[in-house]
Amino acid sequence: MSAAVLPVIEAQGLHVHAGENTLLRDVSLSIAPGERVAIVGHNGAGKSTLLRTISAFSRVHGGRVNVLGTDVTLLGEPRNSQKTRDLRQLRSRVAQVLQGLHLVGRLSALDNVLIGGAARTPSWLTWFRRWPAREREQARAALMRVGMAWAAQRRTDSLSGGERQKVAIARALHQNAPVLLADEPTASLDAEAADEVIALLRELVAERKATLICVVHDLDLVPRLAERVIVLRRGHLVADVKVDANTATELRGILK
Amino acid sequence: MLLVACALLVLASLWTLAAEDELSLGRKPWQNLKKTVAEMSEPSFLRVWFGDTNSQMRDQDGKVLRVDDQQANERRYLAGVGRALWTTLRIATLGTALAALIALPFGLLAARTLNAPRPLFWFAKGVLDTLRSIHTLVFGLFFVGIVGLGATAGILAVAAHSAGTLGKLLAESIETLDTHPVDAVRATGATAGQVFFLGVWPAVLPQYVSQVLYVWEFNIRDSTILGLVGAGGLGLLLSEAMSLFQWGRLATLLIAIVLMVTAFDAVSRAVRKRLV
Numbered sequence: 001m002s003a004a005v006l007p008v009i010e011a012q013g014l015h016v017h018a019g020e021n022t023l024l025r026d027v028s029l030s031i032a033p034g035e036r037v038a039i040v041g042h043n044g045a046g047k048s049t050l051l052r053t054i055s056a057f058s059r060v061h062g063g064r065v066n067v068l069g070t071d072v073t074l075l076g077e078p079r080n081s082q083k084t085r086d087l088r089q090l091r092s093r094v095a096q097v098l099q100g101l102h103l104v105g106r107l108s109a110l111d112n113v114l115i116g117g118a119a120r121t122p123s124w125l126t127w128f129r130r131w132p133a134r135e136r137e138q139a140r141a142a143l144m145r146v147g148m149a150w151a152a153q154r155r156t157d158s159l160s161g162g163e164r165q166k167v168a169i170a171r172a173l174h175q176n177a178p179v180l181l182a183d184e185p186t187a188s189l190d191a192e193a194a195d196e197v198i199a200l201l202r203e204l205v206a207e208r209k210a211t212l213i214c215v216v217h218d219l220d221l222v223p224r225l226a227e228r229v230i231v232l233r234r235g236h237l238v239a240d241v242k243v244d245a246n247t248a249t250e251l252r253g254i255l256k
Numbered sequence: 257m258l259l260v261a262c263a264l265l266v267l268a269s270l271w272t273l274a275a276e277d278e279l280s281l282g283r284k285p286w287q288n289l290k291k292t293v294a295e296m297s298e299p300s301f302l303r304v305w306f307g308d309t310n311s312q313m314r315d316q317d318g319k320v321l322r323v324d325d326q327q328a329n330e331r332r333y334l335a336g337v338g339r340a341l342w343t344t345l346r347i348a349t350l351g352t353a354l355a356a357l358i359a360l361p362f363g364l365l366a367a368r369t370l371n372a373p374r375p376l377f378w379f380a381k382g383v384l385d386t387l388r389s390i391h392t393l394v395f396g397l398f399f400v401g402i403v404g405l406g407a408t409a410g411i412l413a414v415a416a417h418s419a420g421t422l423g424k425l426l427a428e429s430i431e432t433l434d435t436h437p438v439d440a441v442r443a444t445g446a447t448a449g450q451v452f453f454l455g456v457w458p459a460v461l462p463q464y465v466s467q468v469l470y471v472w473e474f475n476i477r478d479s480t481i482l483g484l485v486g487a488g489g490l491g492l493l494l495s496e497a498m499s500l501f502q503w504g505r506l507a508t509l510l511i512a513i514v515l516m517v518t519a520f521d522a523v524s525r526a527v528r529k530r531l532v
Contacts, residue, residue: 055443088447089445093445095444096440102439103437104459105459106458107454115454116444118447118450118454119447122450127449127453168440171444
């Protein structure tokens, strides 16, 4: 990593709280383009909050976060159209694969993938699911890429957990963003489906030279997904280390 | 605690009404009940088959004043009932359809989670609450005064009250929607319109259609009495039968209502089951 490369994400003294609860305290980190970072920690340690902050879904109460050169802190409460536009622009460049049920159940897999291209095609025609032919082609290709082309016209609520997660990855693929956030992408999947999802995520990130930031629950998955791991405990960043063969064991020690 | 409060309210109601002497059952409740039941147990439609085809009305001297064919009379009456049922059904249907359209914008504005501008939110909420708190029958009186007697007044009355109900239901189903898929759509950088039409609307639509059907079912029941205030349909015949003390005809009407309502309940329930 040369010093000339600007970090994709840079946080300094980040504070986030919800009511009485402090979710993140004084978190500082810097992530370079193309890095694969895992975030681990107990429930309520602030892992998901950190992701939500990066995608500008969480209000920031102190410190700064810069994502792809945009100061997210300033977008916290979009009140004018310029800010709204900046916010959408930023979000379109940060794709997300979340845990479980976050596809629109009553829409087909293809329609769900097409949503990934929403920011590129803001026309009102898309409200009625009329997308440009190029977008359709690209979305089909994305479905094909994750091996779900057969399900293009299937409603996503008729698909299994693993199949849905693959459709979600196809959406991220279609969104074509330089940053990919994943929040326990393998939660509630069986081993085989989890393996597939992990393999796809890794391929996607490698192909697009994207940055991956992934919340991981199962510590054994850390070495397979990431080259760097960040440990959160009660909102504090307690460790930020490179991943090697012993990492899973070490993490167990840190997290007890 | 709550239970005690409820019990107190019941007791207070009972005691005050008794004190105002409003709880009397009339002078001869049993005789009246027996008489009414006896007359109603012979619904008038039976006369289509068993009626006297040569029913003679005589004066005191035995002179024949009038000869009636009861079977033909009753057939005519039943045809009238059929027409009134059809009118009632049309009032309920058009009223509900109109309500479904009116409720859409207000329901959307009144859904907290869609973050409409504050003044618009309160305005929509106010309109919906007002519409909902006024009974269809009261709207019926109101619209009869404006557009005159007939089905139009009925349709408007049904639409006005149901729009309040449907708007509230729509707002609530949007508010209770699973937010994850919607946030996921928002996370792609979609515009507000895209978030609504691609994330919210597909999830809410089946619920809304099911609610509209439910309210339609309800309105078919409600419209049967709209005629009481002159807003068209079956209610007119009801009020006629009651004011002429024709209990047999009243029985016929009630049976017709029960049959219609049951039939449409079943239809609407079957459709709703498929939707969800």
